[in-house]
Amino acid sequence: MADLSVWMRAVWFWPRLYARGGERASVGAGAISSGALPPLAFQAIHPQDICKQMKGARMRDLVAFEGTWAMEREITDHSGGPDGRLTGRCVFAPEAGGLRLTETGVLEMAGLAPMQAERSYFWRAQGAEIAVDFADGRFFHTFDPRGEGAEAGHDCAPDRYDVTYDFSRWPEWTATWRVRGPRKDYTSLTRYTPV
Structure with missing residues (x-):
């Protein structure tokens, strides 16, 4: 390729x-x-081989994520608390030095009224990898988007955040977070689909 x-x-x-x-x-x-x-x-x-090569090629840089994505997130609380579901949009918009990721949607949790939710991160190229920063500029994690999947982690004492990205069905992709700590024990699976 x-x-x-x-x-x-x-x-x-x-x-x-x-x-x-x-x-x-x-x-x-x-x-x-x-x-x-x-x-x-x-x-x-074979055409299937060409499609596989093109999926990999599109994942070689940060620009492949630019645009608007439909987003569905399932949150499973392993400590007995309420599970949740977030439905909304994720926009990767160009900003000096990278892409501003902004998620907006409605969060529904068992037994609670639906809530508006929003959060933001900043994605930037770091060589062949992508570095993800919190909205305030603090470093979060890096991952390599070129393959069919990637893993990364972040310590935020006393909690640990581990993510698995799955790009095997690009341009649809997922991010699965496993979060553990004294007061946290949940899995968050987010599916992204281009709009």
């Missing part, structure tokens, strides 16, 4: 060459001779 032009030629020739079993052959109106393009252009590539 390093050379998009090679990938594009492979996709362009795939339907014709796949029918011939991936043999090298002259194709197209210009009768491009075998050897005129790199070998990759003459290999049969």
